[in-house]
Amino acid sequence: MSSDLPGFASLGRWLNDPDNWLGSGGLLAHLREHLAFTVVIVLVAALIAIPAGIWMGHTGKGILLAGGFANALRAVPALGLLILLIVELSPHIHSRTGVGNLLAPGALPYFIPAALVLVILAVPPMLTNTYAGIQAVDPRAADAARGAGMSPLQVALRVEIPCAMPLILAGLRSATLQVIASLTVAAYAPLVGGLGRLIVDGQQNLIDPSLGYPAMLGAGITVAVLALVADGAFALAGRYVISPGVSGRRIRGRGTAAPQQSTLTES
Amino acid sequence: MIRFNSVTKRYADGGVAVDSLDLVIDSGEITVLVGPSGCGKTTTLRMINRMVEPTSGHILLDGRDVTQIKPTELRRGIGYVIQQAGLFPNYTVLDNIATVPRLLGKTRRAARRQALELLGKVGLDPALAGRYPAQLSGGQQQRVGVARAIAADPPVLLMDEPFSAVDPVVRQQLQRDLLQLQADLHKTIVFVTHDIDEAITLGDRIAVMRNGGRLAQLAAPAELLSRPADTFVAGFVGRDRGYRALGFASAGHLPLHDEAVLRIGEPRGAARDRGQDGWVLVVQDALPLGWLRTTALDDAADDPVTPEMLNLGGTLADESGTLREALDAALSAPSGRGVVVHEDGTFAGTVTASEVLARIESRAAHLREQATR
Ligand SMILES: Nc1ncnc2c1ncn2[C@@H]1O[C@H](COP(=O)(O)OP(=O)(O)OP(=O)(O)O)[C@@H](O)[C@H]1O
Ligand SMILES: [Mg+2]
Numbered sequence: 139m140s141s142d143l144p145g146f147a148s149l150g151r152w153l154n155d156p157d158n159w160l161g162s163g164g165l166l167a168h169l170r171e172h173l174a175f176t177v178v179i180v181l182v183a184a185l186i187a188i189p190a191g192i193w194m195g196h197t198g199k200g201i202l203l204a205g206g207f208a209n210a211l212r213a214v215p216a217l218g219l220l221i222l223l224i225v226e227l228s229p230h231i232h233s234r235t236g237v238g239n240l241l242a243p244g245a246l247p248y249f250i251p252a253a254l255v256l257v258i259l260a261v262p263p264m265l266t267n268t269y270a271g272i273q274a275v276d277p278r279a280a281d282a283a284r285g286a287g288m289s290p291l292q293v294a295l296r297v298e299i300p301c302a303m304p305l306i307l308a309g310l311r312s313a314t315l316q317v318i319a320s321l322t323v324a325a326y327a328p329l330v331g332g333l334g335r336l337i338v339d340g341q342q343n344l345i346d347p348s349l350g351y352p353a354m355l356g357a358g359i360t361v362a363v364l365a366l367v368a369d370g371a372f373a374l375a376g377r378y379v380i381s382p383g384v385s386g387r388r389i390r391g392r393g394t395a396a397p398q399q400s401t402l403t404e405s
Numbered sequence: 406m407i408r409f410n411s412v413t414k415r416y417a418d419g420g421v422a423v424d425s426l427d428l429v430i431d432s433g434e435i436t437v438l439v440g441p442s443g444c445g446k447t448t449t450l451r452m453i454n455r456m457v458e459p460t461s462g463h464i465l466l467d468g469r470d471v472t473q474i475k476p477t478e479l480r481r482g483i484g485y486v487i488q489q490a491g492l493f494p495n496y497t498v499l500d501n502i503a504t505v506p507r508l509l510g511k512t513r514r515a516a517r518r519q520a521l522e523l524l525g526k527v528g529l530d531p532a533l534a535g536r537y538p539a540q541l542s543g544g545q546q547q548r549v550g551v552a553r554a555i556a557a558d559p560p561v562l563l564m565d566e567p568f569s570a571v572d573p574v575v576r577q578q579l580q581r582d583l584l585q586l587q588a589d590l591h592k593t594i595v596f597v598t599h600d601i602d603e604a605i606t607l608g609d610r611i612a613v614m615r616n617g618g619r620l621a622q623l624a625a626p627a628e629l630l631s632r633p634a635d636t637f638v639a640g641f642v643g644r645d646r647g648y649r650a651l652g653f654a655s656a657g658h659l660p661l662h663d664e665a666v667l668r669i670g671e672p673r674g675a676a677r678d679r680g681q682d683g684w685v686l687v688v689q690d691a692l693p694l695g696w697l698r699t700t701a702l703d704d705a706a707d708d709p710v711t712p713e714m715l716n717l718g719g720t721l722a723d724e725s726g727t728l729r730e731a732l733d734a735a736l737s738a739p740s741g742r743g744v745v746v747h748e749d750g751t752f753a754g755t756v757t758a759s760e761v762l763a764r765i766e767s768r769a770a771h772l773r774e775q776a777t778r
Contacts, residue, residue: 282491285456285563286504286553287481300495381495383537 152352165356167239171331172364174240175324176317179256183313186257187264188306192294194265195272195302204269208262216255216323223251224327245329252324259320260313267309271302303380311372318365322357333357333364406432407453407561407593412462414448414618422448423618425462432467432560435587435594437608439601441641445618446597450563453595454483466561481505484554484562484592489570490546492538498524498549499534505557516556523552528582544575551583555590562594569598580606601642605630605649613638627653651729654768656722659731659761661745661754667710669694674706684740687715691751693744695719721746724753728768732761 158164194200228247236243275298283297284290299306325334340354376385407430414423422445430436438446451457452464455476464471471479492501502523503516511519524531527548538546547567554562568576580603587594598604604611605626613621613629615637622634630650633639639646665679669689676685680699687694687710695715719738722730722745734743735758742755 276491276494278487278489278491279493281456282485282487282550282553283493283504285454285480285485285487287477287479287508289477292508297493297495301493303495381537383494383496383539386539 146355149352149355152349152356158353158356165333165336165360168331168333168336168357169360169364171240171335172318172321172333172361175253175256175321175332176314176368179253179317179321180260180310180314182253183257183260183317184264184310187261187309187313188268191265191268191306191309192272192299192302195269195275196294196298198273201269204262204265208266211258211262216259216320217326219258220252220255220323220326223254224248227251227254240331242329242331245331248327248329252327252330256317256320256324260317263312263316264306264309267305267312268302271305271309272298274305275301300381301384304376304385307372307376307379311369314368314372315365318361318368322361333361406430406465406467407595408465409449410463410465412449412452412459412464414445414452414457415460421617423452423459426618426620428612428620428623430593430595431610432593433591434609435596435607437596437598437604437611438614439598439604439608439611439641440614440621441616442599444614444616446599446614447565449614449618450565450595450597453561453563454480454485456480456485477508481508481557482559482561484557484559486547486550486554486562486564486567488566489543490538490550490567492546492549492553494538496537497534498529498536498538498541501538501549502552502556504553505559509557520552520556523556526586527552543571544579547571547579548582551586555586555592560593562592564594565597566599567596568603569600576603583607605652613641648729651732651765652727654728654765656726656728656731656761656764659745659756659764661756662742664742664752664755666693666752667697669712670709672707673702673710676702676710681742682740684742686740686742686744686752686755688752693721693746693752696739698739719744721750722756724748728761728765731756732758732765735761 152158159166190200190204194204228251231247231250233246234244236245241249279297279301280293283293288296321332322334322337324330325332325338334357336353336357340350340357342350377387380387407428409426409428411425411427412423413421413425415421424445426445426449428449438449440446448457452459453466453471455471455474458472466474466479493504496504499517499520502520503511503513506516506519507513521531521534524534529545529548529552533541533545538549541549547570550567551564554564568579571579584607596604596607598607608626610623610625611629612623615621621641622629622638624632624634627650629638629642630646630653633642633646664681664686666686666688667676667679669687676697676699679685680697683698683700684696685699687697694712695717696719697710697715716739719740720730720734720743722734722743724745724747731743731745734745735741735756736743738744738755740755742757743761745753745756747753
């Protein structure tokens with residue numbers, strides 16, 4: 139073995155060892171954690187951002203505040219915020235319970251600040267997209283919905299949200315991609331899993347390049363692939379949850395009435 | 406019946422949109438609210454279905470104060486059509502129309518079946534059922550808007566400038582179809598427009614409003630034209646009102662002249678024998694087609710008369726039509742002889758402008774006499 143910078147050859151050797159794939163500290167286990175954390179964090183952020191965005195789009199209230207907040211966040215480094223929150227919060231979290239094989243016992247004091255950072259990062263894109271989407275709903279359609287006798291909740295569920303769906307979904311998409319990428323940073327917190335664990339630990343293992351470097355590289359590639367897959371999944375989901383009347387997508391010939399026009403005007 | 410009892414609406418910014426309005430809207434009729442921009446027509450209309458709440462006063466719908474009815478329940482019982490339709494872009498045409506029946510608890514299947522029937526009623530091709538609003542023309546959207554409003558068969562229909570965003574030709578068609586629909590359905594329709602011509606075309610009664618939401622005059626179209634209450638109404642009703650009033654005066658039995666007509670396809674030579682003052686009327690299956698100038702037929706006397714040779718300038722007056730129609734037919738005919746047709750469109754006879762004018766004058770004299778008595 140040469141003393142050159144380690145390359146893809148070492149990655150090949152690393153991948154050849156099934157333990158690095160399937161072992162408890164292997165790629166797949168970390169991928170599973172990464173996915174689970176992403177889902178939980180995005181879900182929590184969406185539960186905050188989407189209702190708040192709908193309310194703001196509906197009432198026009200709080201938009202300046204939220205806009206300023208989102209811009210200010212852009213200037214805050216995620217790692218700095220993570221360290222701050224760990225220092226401030228961890229000492230107050232005393233639970234030592236673990237969660238299955240996703241969270242080791244004792245990881246909670248570190249996981250909660252890390253997840254909080256990511257939730258804070260994920261909220262703004264969803265919030266701003268949602269309220270922009272709701273605000274852009276044709277006021278005449280909303281007025282007609284009310285005039286037809288829909289309750290405010292029915293107006294939101296049947297007209298406003300479906301019409302705003304392209305933007306809501308776009309917000310969800312960019313938040314998800316951001317969480318997938320930023321979760322690697324969260325591994326700077328001790329005991330927090332995910333693919334970032336391999337990268338951060340790999341960095342500290344650089345003394346032995348034959349172990350650390352390929353793990354970093356493998357995890358990094360996996361994060362990138364995961365992001366691409368998630369991106370594709372959202373594009374696919376859009377075909378099902380966005381009404382063709384809103385997306386302007388061609389309507390598939392199904393049932394009685396195929397449209398004669400080949401394109402729709404964007405709206 | 407919808408009754409406004411000194412209803413006032415003052416918006417939060419202090420502006421008075423409607424000022425102690427008293428108004429009775431009869432059932433089964435089209436009542437048009439007309440007036441200049443900002444005079445409070447929309448506000449008045451929207452107070453009926455509680456889209457706007459009055460500051461004071463009461464609105465009674467068949468004797469019930471509307472504020473005693475839950476807004477959602479009230480609105481499901483009142484059709485509402487707005488400018489540019491306001492269709493739901495995420496719903497197909499069919500599901501747009503099915504909205505209120507669905508809200509009232511009908512199954513999707515039943516509501517859609519009913520919606521499909523309605524398409525024909527408002528003059529839409531059933532093939533449009535699966536389209537989305539963005540795939541429709543403005544006129545089609547407006548028809549879907551009307552279908553959506555009447556889907557649950559509400560007794561009352563509120564229409565706020567529903568036809569103002571389409572071109573004049575389509576607008577006329579929509580107006581005609583609305584009148585036809587109304588002849589069928591006998592809804593209580595409150596129709597807002599700022600177009601006095603539209604008001605006159607559609608209204609059984611017209612409420613002219615002036616700024617501040619005050620009622621200037623409530624009258625049938627003919628009366629509005631012949632007896633405007635004040636200079637504001639007179640100015641708003643506009644010029645030509647003397648002529649336009651003829652549109653509400655039955656022509657009665659005009660003295661009709663017979664014409665020696667030419668059937669399409671007959672030899673051109675025959676035209677000269679039957680023509681009168683250089684013009685002959687050409688018909689097909691007794692339906693008038695147009696006028697043929699006999700002096701321009703020098704050669705080819707045996708060739709048949711073809712449609713391309715005809716002057717189509719003349720309008721047709723219905724036998725049981727109005728003086729306005731009859732006068733227009735006479736004035737527009739190149740021969741000076743207005744063509745009058747039977748109800749089935751077949752030729753009845755001709756009438757000249759001076760004959761129609763004589764009828765107009767005798768009618769006016771009669772009215773003057775009545776007024777002085
Ligand atoms: N939501 C509102 N808040 C404050 N003022 C309003 C509001 N809606 C209407 N107004 C005011 O009330 C008055 C009447 O408005 P309205 O919309 O009823 O008029 P309109 O007769 O329908 O006019 P147009 O023909 O232009 O539609 C106007 O001066 C308008 O500026
Ligand atoms: Mg208006």
